[in-house]
Amino acid sequence: MTVPMTVPIVTLQAEEKLNIYSDSLFTGEQFLPGKGFLLSLKGGCLTSICPAGRELIKDRLALEKTFSWPFQTTVMPGLVDCHLHLALNGRDKSAGNVFRPEDFQRLFKDLLQAGVVAARDGGDALCQGLQLAHYSTRVKKGGLPVPLIVSTGAALFKKGHYGSFLGKGFACMAEAFAMLEELGRKGVEQVKILFSGIVSFNSLGKVGPLPFSRKEAFFLVNKAHSLGLKVMAHASSDEAVQMALQAGADTIEHGYFVRRSTLEQMAEKQVPWIPTLAPVTLQLEKNGSLGRRQRHIIVATWERQGRALLLAYRLGVPLAVGTDAGAPGVDFGRSVIKEMQLWAEAGLPLQQILRSATLEGARVMGKEKELGRIEPGKKPCLLVVRGNLREDLSGLEKPLLVII
Ligand SMILES: [Zn+2]
Structure with missing residues (x-):
């Protein structure tokens, strides 16, 4: 019997900084055009979403705490x-x-x-x-x-x-x-x-x-x-x-x-x-x-x-x-x-x-102000999954990371 690995659930503490790199991003409304995004989170808030290629983020990865994966990923609202x-x-x-x-x-x-x-x-x-x-x-x-x-x-x-x-x-x-x-x-x-x-x-x-x-x-x-x-x-x-x-x-x-x-x-x-x-x-x-x-x-x-x-x-x-x-x-x-x-x-x-x-x-x-959307300036409530959700939903069967 295989024991299913636990999905990490992260809550952001005040003043804590972290980044997430993902190849695709679904905002809650649509997929953003482009390949590669760096999401910066700080003080319990999503501060920015920047287009970023995998090569470009390498230096940054070394500097700050960044979640990234060696395979294709999609980030989306919880x-x-x-x-x-x-x-x-x-x-x-x-x-x-x-x-x-x-x-x-x-x-x-x-x-x-x-x-x-x-x-x-x-x-x-x-x-x-x-x-x-x-x-x-x-x-x-x-x-x-x-x-x-x-x-x-x-x-x-x-x-x-x-x-x-x-x-x-x-x-x-x-x-x-x-x-x-x-x-x-x-x-x-x-x-x-x-x-x-x-x-x-x-x-x-x-x-x-x-x-x-x-x-x-x-x-x-x-x-x-x-x-x-x-x-x-x-x-x-x-x-x-x-x-x-x-x-x-x-x-x-x-x-x-x-x-x-x-x-x-x-x-x-x-x-x-x-x-x-x-x-x-x-x-x-x-x-x-x-x-x-x-x-x-x-x-x-x-x-x-x-x-x-x-x-x-x-x-x-x-x-x-x-x-x-x-x-x-x-x-x-x-x-x-x-x-x-x-x-x-x-x-x-x-x-x-x-x-x-x-x-x-x-x-x-009745909670659209709190969740359902990935938007800078808001409290992050999101998940990262393997693969490209534009093509199929199978990555949802086991999220890689949940941030609430
Ligand atoms: Zn019922």
């Missing part, structure tokens, strides 16, 4: 996972498994080792993801390397419908409003509302009935907005996505079986979509108990989602990468790269995939 469930362990869905601090440490490590510097948590019944978000903020202030976490606390779902392990059920609007107010008091910035169930692996295209009326959906989203909370809409059928869009939801999560006309509306309203291909596709690798028919349905669902994703890209829908990690078979950290590879298989240009996994993700998290 990855953002826009949809995961930190408190679900991927196996047991019962809400009763309370996480311990050491579990949280392992989670942070799994994320950072995969180059994931920030994540948006979609909630759990015990609000443990939110506790973790508060914990990470405290630890981060102390200068320790942890990812930035934004959590929705507990998701809202209509009693009797899907969602018991993800959050709290409401029976009436008054109860739902009280829950939204409580989440606001607990310090969440976004809430998750379940507009549908999940896709079925037994019947193609089946998602289940809508849990509430259009009017109720409208009131829920409006109430959240009146409290200053963004709404993350879990919606896995075209009808559910339609309802979420009309109610004014801020992002669409999953969106399986979405139709062209609905994608056109998303493009027009510029509502981001987080299509989460990994939780469905990974079943083929990780779930040994599937029958032939179920495998067939999973493949058909995945392929349909891939086609919808490509169409969404062409229509101009904002797209962000989310994995649903914590769901069965979806690992924390590494699944981000898997999700990105699935997007590449669906035919999306690599530059768009990288943008969705960095800058677009940061926007969806």
Whole structure:
């Protein structure tokens, strides 16, 4: 058995100076033209990016602490996972498994080792993801390397419908409003509302009935907005996505079986979509108990989602990468790269995939001022990987260096 080598995670101390040499640079928006860049970091800030050939930096390498590699590398902003469930362990869905601090440490490590510097948590019944978000903020202030976490606390779902392990059920609007107010008091910035169930692996295209009326959906989203909370809409059928869009939801999560006309509306309203291909596709690798028919349905669902994703890209829908990690078979950290590879298989240009996994993700998290971009004058939050990401994403499977 080979023991995987640990990826160095570096936090820059005040007044500490270091340089990074890389052959390619992806800013979060695009690849910079040119071959070879020297990034200078000082006092917790990226101070400059200079074009530099390998030969030219030799003298400088001897003078100052410089990270460089004898093979081709790309530097890019740290990855953002826009949809995961930190408190679900991927196996047991019962809400009763309370996480311990050491579990949280392992989670942070799994994320950072995969180059994931920030994540948006979609909630759990015990609000443990939110506790973790508060914990990470405290630890981060102390200068320790942890990812930035934004959590929705507990998701809202209509009693009797899907969602018991993800959050709290409401029976009436008054109860739902009280829950939204409580989440606001607990310090969440976004809430998750379940507009549908999940896709079925037994019947193609089946998602289940809508849990509430259009009017109720409208009131829920409006109430959240009146409290200053963004709404993350879990919606896995075209009808559910339609309802979420009309109610004014801020992002669409999953969106399986979405139709062209609905994608056109998303493009027009510029509502981001987080299509989460990994939780469905990974079943083929990780779930040994599937029958032939179920495998067939999973493949058909995945392929349909891939086609919808490509169409969404062409229509101009904002797209962000989310994995649903914590769901069965979806690992924390590494699944981000898997999700990105699935997007590449669906035919999306690599530059768009990288943008969705960095800058677009940061926007969806509401943290675009802090991360998602490599820019002089900003705090660096980046990773270096082997190879040229313009050509393929395989270097992401094992970053060479993470700086947060
Ligand atoms: Zn989810």
